[in-house]
Every structure is written in structure tokens, then in C-alpha cells.
Amino acid sequence: MSTAARHLLVIGIGAGDPDHLTLGAVRAMRRADVFFVLGKGREKSALTRLRRDVLDEHLPGPYRVVEAEDPWRDRRQASDAGYTDAVRDWRRRRADLCARLIREELAPGQCGAFLVWGDPSLYDSTLGILEDIGARGEVDFTCEVVPGISSVSALAARHRITLNRVGRPVHITPGRRLAEGLPPDDSDIVVMLDAHESFGQLAGSGVWIHWGAYLGTPDEILIAGPLDEVADRIRHTRAEARAEHGWIMDTYLLRRRPEGPDA
Structure with missing residues (x-):
């Protein structure tokens, strides 16, 4: 039996467009003996199909996929402590x-891959989970990370804007943090993981919003304008899209005023 360590690739695959993969990501995918995919139920089966579309687009021959159902997560917690727990x-x-999939489906000396939406460094749990598995000492593996195009980069590209203005910071936050209000500085705010349309709490603030859903996919939707003028349109569009697809992934940029000559 081989005593060689298993090797894991954590590959950023962009927001959904197979063309968003970097050359490094494609080369890494071609090294993998098996791809691990955690499904999220029938409602989000399109996410699994999108991963297979990426593989079909870039791999020259047959490939092996091991699928498993992602554990259920309680999203009803309102408090920070409850959410963290x-x-x-x-x-x-x-x-x-x-850990079980790696131990049972990846032989020592083989290379396995996790395909991560966007970039593995931005609001994704894969690296933290692999670190936890490694700390347990139950299975020996090495790990390599391949960066990808995030939904944030895709959002800016599709709206043809920059994320920052000259000399000004960019603030990235999950939607639940908008309850604390806008940052006190003049930063532009990128909001991710906003399941509750938290932008509605900023009515009357004078900000502009650049919003996008299903970025990089055939179902992509883009809306931009003064928040007070387009918030209801975003809510309506978001509800319709969620009803149609059974899921939604969106992100947006909040800007205190339109792009000016100092951008």
C-alpha cells in the first residue's frame, strides 16, 4: 500500500462562466484524479450542473466525480452568537x-480537487474545513490553492465600473452587517451573502447600487441606479428569479454617489 500523501487542489472556478477559469485552474483540473462535489439538494442542482459544464469545457477526456449531499445548515439564527454557533x-x-470522502475515495498518492465558486479566499469555507481536517490528524494530505475570478470582479466587469475610486478604500461585508449602517469613511461597499435584502435598510441614504445575480451564467441579471429608485425593482426581480430557479446568488456594490471625474 502506498504511503505517499494525498494531494488536494482547491480551485477557484469563477462565478459560473467556463471562460472565467484561469490557465492555472485548467492545468490544475487536468492533474486531478477525482473531483469532490457537495450538492445542495434538488433546488440548487443547477450549481452541480454548472460545475460539470466547467469540467466538460476544459477536460479532454472522462473524469471522475464523487458527489455527496452538503450537510443542512440552520440559517434562521438572528443574533451574531446564534449565527456563529x-x-x-x-x-x-x-x-x-x-474527511470521509478524502479517506475513502482518494487513494494515497492521488490528487483530488474541490471546485470553489469565485475565489477560495473570499467567503468560502473550503480552506478552513481542510485546515480543520488536517489538524485532526485522521488523514494525511497536502493542499494547493488556485485563485479564481470572484463574483465581485465579475460584478464590476459586467457593470463596466471599478470597485474603488481614486485614493478611496473598498469595504467588503456580508449583508447581515449592513444593519450596523454604512462604514464611517468614504469607502465603497461590496455586499455579499445578503439573503434578506439588507439594502432596504439604507433608504434615503443617497447611495447608488450596482446589483448582479447569477453572474457569469446564462441567467445573469444586472440592475444599477440610485438605491431609492431601483430597490423595489431589485426586490421584485429577485423574488421572481428565486421562484423560477429555486435559488439565487447575488452581490452588489453600494456607492455614496455616482462615479465622478476623480474616479
């Missing part, structure tokens, strides 16, 4: 699952 519990169960 729910995420910690979900990540522990996800680590249990991934």
Missing part, C-alpha cells in the same frame, strides 16, 4: 463528511 456546527459536520 450555527456556522461552526455546520462546518464541523461538513469537515466530517469531507
Whole structure:
């Protein structure tokens, strides 16, 4: 039996467009003996199909995929403490699952890959979960990370804007943090993971919004304008899209005023 360590690739695959993969990501995919895919139920089966579309586009021959159902996560927690505890519990169960898949489906000396939406460094749990598995000492592996195009980069490209203005910072936050209000500085705000349309709390603030959903996919939707003028349109569009597809992934940029000559 081989005593060589298993090798894992964590590959950023962009927001959904197979053309968003970097050359480094394509080369890494072609090294993999098996791809691990955690499904999120029938409602989000399109996400699994999109991963297979990426593989079909860039791999020259047959490939092996091991699928498993992602553990259920309690998203009902309102308090920060409850939310943190729910995420910690979900990540522990996800680590249990991934450890089993690596141990049972990847032979020592082989290379496995996790295909991560966007970039593995931005609001994704894969690297933290693999770190947890490694700390347990139950299975020996090495890990390599391949960066990808994030939904944030895709959003800016599709709206033909920059994320920052001259000499000004960019603030990236999950939607739940908007309850604390806008940052006190003059930063532009990129909002991710906003399941509750938190932009509605900023009515009357004078900000502009550049919003996008299903970025990089055939179902992509873009809306931009003064928040007070387009908020209802975003809510309506978002509800329709979620009803049609059973899921939605969106992100947006909030800017205190339109892009000016100092941009």
C-alpha cells in the first residue's frame, strides 16, 4: 500500500462562466484524479450542473466525480452568537463528511480537487474545513490553492465600473452587517451573502447600487441606479428569479454617489 500523501487542489472556478477559469485552474483540473462535489439538494442542482459544464469545457477526456449531499445548515439564527454557533456546527459536520470522502475515495498518492465558486479566499469555507481536517490528524494530505475570478470582479466587469475610486478604500461585508449602517469613511461597499435584502435598510441614504445575480451564467441579471429608485425593482426581480430557479446568488456594490471625474 502506498504511503505517499494525498494531494488536494482547491480551485477557484469563477462565478459560473467556463471562460472565467484561469490557465492555472485548467492545468490544475487536468492533474486531478477525482473531483469532490457537495450538492445542495434538488433546488440548487443547477450549481452541480454548472460545475460539470466547467469540467466538460476544459477536460479532454472522462473524469471522475464523487458527489455527496452538503450537510443542512440552520440559517434562521438572528443574533451574531446564534449565527456563529450555527456556522461552526455546520462546518464541523461538513469537515466530517469531507474527511470521509478524502479517506475513502482518494487513494494515497492521488490528487483530488474541490471546485470553489469565485475565489477560495473570499467567503468560502473550503480552506478552513481542510485546515480543520488536517489538524485532526485522521488523514494525511497536502493542499494547493488556485485563485479564481470572484463574483465581485465579475460584478464590476459586467457593470463596466471599478470597485474603488481614486485614493478611496473598498469595504467588503456580508449583508447581515449592513444593519450596523454604512462604514464611517468614504469607502465603497461590496455586499455579499445578503439573503434578506439588507439594502432596504439604507433608504434615503443617497447611495447608488450596482446589483448582479447569477453572474457569469446564462441567467445573469444586472440592475444599477440610485438605491431609492431601483430597490423595489431589485426586490421584485429577485423574488421572481428565486421562484423560477429555486435559488439565487447575488452581490452588489453600494456607492455614496455616482462615479465622478476623480474616479
